[in-house]
Amino acid sequence: MMKGYLATKGIHAAETRIGSMLKTMHQPYHEARRQGACNLNPIPYQADYMGHKAHMDQNEKLAMFGVTHVLAIDGFSKKVVAHSTMPIKNNLSIFEDVFRPAVLAYGMWDQVRVDHGKEFYLTLFMQELLTSHRHNLEKRPYLQTSSTSNHIVERIWPEVNNRVNYPLKTALLHLVDQEEIDMNDSLVRYCVSNLTGQLCQIGLTRLVESWNAHRIPGKGIPNDLAGRGCPKKIPQELLPHAVDAADLYSQQLGSSLTIHSTFGVDPFSTEQDKLTVENQFAEQYPDISDLFSRAVNNDFAPYKQALLFLITSTQRNV
Structure with missing residues (x-):
């Protein structure tokens, strides 16, 4: 790595x-x-080429603090083709921020594999709707299995936890234990989720870039193995944005999906109040990537101080 x-x-x-x-x-x-090093899943499934199978999965190690990771990884190359950090897992967010950009960038996968979570319903609906645009039409367009069977995805989560989630979680649990933050307070929940999510996205992006460029023994480098992407590409107009896709889902299946999922409640009554807090925070902490870098190297104080500053500044301006 x-x-x-x-x-x-x-x-x-x-x-x-x-x-x-x-x-x-x-x-x-x-x-x-x-x-x-040996604590890996034994024998993964077989994927014969880039675009054969894709895995999507979520990581909720920081769910209690309003952070959830979702990523998609190609089964053949092991390349992470899309990833996102969101407050709470949500059908529209997963489709818009993970599935849609992955397909537009690399093409249609013959099969998408997920667990049995309801948060993938919109993604699976659109994967099945576009089934005729796949390369191998003999395979089922998607497959739902238990989390423990999603071998390829499960191998990257320990890296995410150790390099992103656990350091920040350690700092947050210390703040809770010392009663410096109250996670039952809606404003606090909003601030914690907002800042921690931004730092996690920085960390996840770094990790994914490193993962895609590292050599897998006996196989190669994911970026190289991915080549030009999936055999079948589709035009952008066939893959609508999440809101339009959700409307189509509702029309065809007769049920609706949750449009927005929030952690806490946005405390700002006006955009100007929100902008004021953002400017105050930016003046005090112009480079939040430094907060993340220091936290993952066991220097938690700057991150804690920044979070408490954000909460106090928000309380003063709402």
Whole structure:
């Protein structure tokens, strides 16, 4: 992963050299990685080419703080083709921010695999609606299996948890334990979800870029294996935006989907009040990526201070 991250920055170094440096600089991480290297799912399913099968899954390790990750990964190349961080998993958000951009960028997958969650209903509806535009029409357009059977996706979540979720969760749990934040307060919930979600998106983007550029032993680099994408591409007009797709879902199936899912309640009565808080926060913390970088290196104080500043500033301006 570090080799992949360095590659995204134009730095190319041998794996043995990187490994020896990491072993010296971060001995606890190295030891944890060494002991957990074999804790992988045994035999994944077979995907024969880019676009054969795609997996979509959600990660809710930070759900209690208003952050949920959703990503889509190609089964053959192991390339993460789309990802998003949202307050609460939602059909329209998943379709708009994950499935739609993945298909427009890479093409139609022959089969989309998900778990049995209701949050994928709109995605599966559109996948089935566009079934004739796939490369291999003999396969079912989608398959719902238990989470433990989504082998390809499950292998990346430990990386997300260790490199993004757990450091921020540690800081948040400490704030809760010290009674510095009250997660029963709607305004606090809104602020926690807002800032933490932004930091998680920064971390997830970094991780995905590194993952897609790292070498998988015995297989290759996901970016290279993905090649030109799926065999079948579709024009943009066949894939409407989420609101229009949801209307089509309602018309054909006779049931409606939740348009918006929020964590807490937006406390601002005017856009000007919201802009005032955003400007105050930006003046105090012009680069929030630094908050994330320090938190994942066990320096939680800046993130905690920024969150408390945001809550206080919001309370003053609503």
